Amino acid sequence: MKxxxxxxxxxxxxxxxxLPDVSVGQAADVVGIITGWSLEWVGRPVLExxxxxxxxxxxxxxxxxxxxxxxxxxxxxxDPKPVEIGPNPGRGHLLLLxxxxxxxxxxxxxxxxxxxxxxxxVLDQLRLDPRLQLPLELPSPHPLGARELLExxxxxxRLAAPLGxxxxxxxxxxxxxxxxxxxxxxxxxxxxxxxxxxSS
Amino acid sequence: xxxxxxxxxxxxxxxxxxxxxxxLLLLGVEALDLNGGESMVWMSEQLGFSSLFPNRVELWKRRxxxxxxxxxxxxGLDPQETDALIHILCALADxxxxxxxxxxxxxxxxxxxxxxxxxxxxRLGELIRERMNPRRGGVQLWLDPEAGALQxxxxxxxxxxxxxxxxxxxxxxxxxxxxx
Numbered sequence: 001m002k003x004x005x006x007x008x009x010x011x012x013x014x015x016x017x018x019l020p021d022v023s024v025g026q027a028a029d030v031v032g033i034i035t036g037w038s039l040e041w042v043g044r045p046v047l048e049x050x051x052x053x054x055x056x057x058x059x060x061x062x063x064x065x066x067x068x069x070x071x072x073x074x075x076x077x078x079d080p081k082p083v084e085i086g087p088n089p090g091r092g093h094l095l096l097l098x099x100x101x102x103x104x105x106x107x108x109x110x111x112x113x114x115x116x117x118x119x120x121x122v123l124d125q126l127r128l129d130p131r132l133q134l135p136l137e138l139p140s141p142h143p144l145g146a147r148e149l150l151e152x153x154x155x156x157x158r159l160a161a162p163l164g165x166x167x168x169x170x171x172x173x174x175x176x177x178x179x180x181x182x183x184x185x186x187x188x189x190x191x192x193x194x195x196x197x198x199s200s
Numbered sequence: 201x202x203x204x205x206x207x208x209x210x211x212x213x214x215x216x217x218x219x220x221x222x223x224l225l226l227l228g229v230e231a232l233d234l235n236g237g238e239s240m241v242w243m244s245e246q247l248g249f250s251s252l253f254p255n256r257v258e259l260w261k262r263r264x265x266x267x268x269x270x271x272x273x274x275x276g277l278d279p280q281e282t283d284a285l286i287h288i289l290c291a292l293a294d295x296x297x298x299x300x301x302x303x304x305x306x307x308x309x310x311x312x313x314x315x316x317x318x319x320x321x322x323r324l325g326e327l328i329r330e331r332m333n334p335r336r337g338g339v340q341l342w343l344d345p346e347a348g349a350l351q352x353x354x355x356x357x358x359x360x361x362x363x364x365x366x367x368x369x370x371x372x373x374x375x376x377x378x379x380x
Contacts, residue, residue: 010301062370069358069374092306113304117360121297124366141369143376 003031005132007125009118013040014126016054021133030133039122044109047097049082056083058123058138064093065120066141071152092116214282216267218375220338222285223266225362225371227331228355229292231324232299236292243291249284268332268339286372293363300360321352 005016014037021032034051041047060077064085067074075086077096084096093116095109111119126132150158214222230236241256253259262281264273277285293300302308303316325343332339341347362371 065361066370066373069361069370070377071354112306113357113360114301114306117297117301117304117357117363120361121364121366124364128366141373143373144378146378149377 001028002035003029003131005031005126005129007122007129009121011042011115011118012122014038014122015040016126016132018134026133030131032133034134039119041109041115045107047107053082053097055136055138056081058127058136059083060085061120061123062141063139065116067144067148068116070144070149072144072148074151095119212376213279214277214375215377215379217379218377219265219277220268222282222289222375223263223269224342225289225355225359226263226285227327228324228352228359229289229296231320231327232296233292239292239295240288243288244284247284247287247291249288252281252284268336270331270333272333282375283372286368286375289359290362290364290368290371293359293367294365297360297363300356300363303356304360317349317352320356321349324352324355 001019003018003020005018007014016031016034016037018031018034018036020026020028020030024032026032034054037049037051037054039047039057056077060081060083064074064076073087075084077084079098082098082100084094084098086094086096088094088110090110092110092112095111097107097109099106127136127138226236226240229240233239237256241253241259244250244253244259253262261273262277262285263269264271265275265277266272303313303320305313325348328339328342332342334340334343342351358371358374361367362374
């Protein structure tokens with residue numbers, strides 16, 4: 001009765017265990033109820049959890065991959081969500097898993113680009129597996145707006161042009177102020193010799 | 201390759217930048233696979249797009265909608281044609297995934313990775329010089345040693361994350377991005 005779905009990539013293996021939901025008449029070889037899952041990484045601790053954790057992982061991994069394709073490195077899954085993923089300050093990607101127990105520190109995994117692609121592939125394989133007959137609430141990919149695409153460029157780079165413009169304007173204004181003011185032009189005084197003579 | 205049943209019907213036409221990126225992604229596939237041009241025709245037939253692209257010339261014409269090409273076509277792509285090209289791209293990226301992964305991994309010695317990247321960038325550069333208009337700023341950026349390296353890495357990453365049936369919707373959404 002118990003079913004195990006398994007998806008392999010070079011650096012990780014996703015195993016999902018579950019049962020068919022007989023209350024809705026599902027066949028014996030499908031999974032309608034997820035009872036547990038595990039994600040094994042080469043040389044790293046095994047990640048395990050309930051359906052909610054798997055869904056949380058998918059809910060951050062897919063949008064993160066979507067934004068990366070557009071060149072936007074954005075963090076997904078801020079506290080208190082159980083899973084967070086974002087760019088690692090050094091290199092690669094930081095996957096952070098928060099425990100529901102208060103005294104347990106979050107588990108951090110640094111993935112390189114290839115490992116991230118492997119993770120997305122196993123999650124894709126699970127999502128598209130016809131044996132998984134369970135509605136998954138996942139955000140559908142959408143085109144990014146111009147404002148979101150601006151995040152591709154670092155803030156310093158984005159501000160460089162307007163700040164440079166303001167500085168150049170200030171400098172030009174300062175230089176103009178250094179010029180001496182032109183003396184007021186005095187109107188020429190009329191001398192008697194040059195004054196027009198009135199003829200009578 | 202199984203199709204993603206959750207993908208909605210095509211509606212929107214690709215913007216100019218989307219057309220550029222789609223063709224450059226296909227060019228990336230050609231740089232990875234020496235027989236990439238033939239593979240595209242074969243994959244098109246395998247996926248049932250023979251009515252849209254009955255021969256390699258028709259497939260070539262659709263790719264020439266890229267404004268960066270030396271000889272470019274102004275008629276754009278229908279959403280059905282766009283989707284067919286993205287399906288072909290995803291399927292080819294799926295086949296080439298081990299090569300893409302080999303470029304993206306950090307688990308191998310730097311010298312080996314450098315050689316792989318040099319080879320890939322060399323082929324990509326040749327294809328770009330051969331087919332793209334070198335007077336375009338976008339093309340010059342690709343041929344620049346520093347900016348081009350960054351662009352090439354992003355292209356390989358996009359191919360890896362868009363590989364397979366699951367990557368179709370992600371890639372399509374990215375190609376429909378607004379103009380920055």
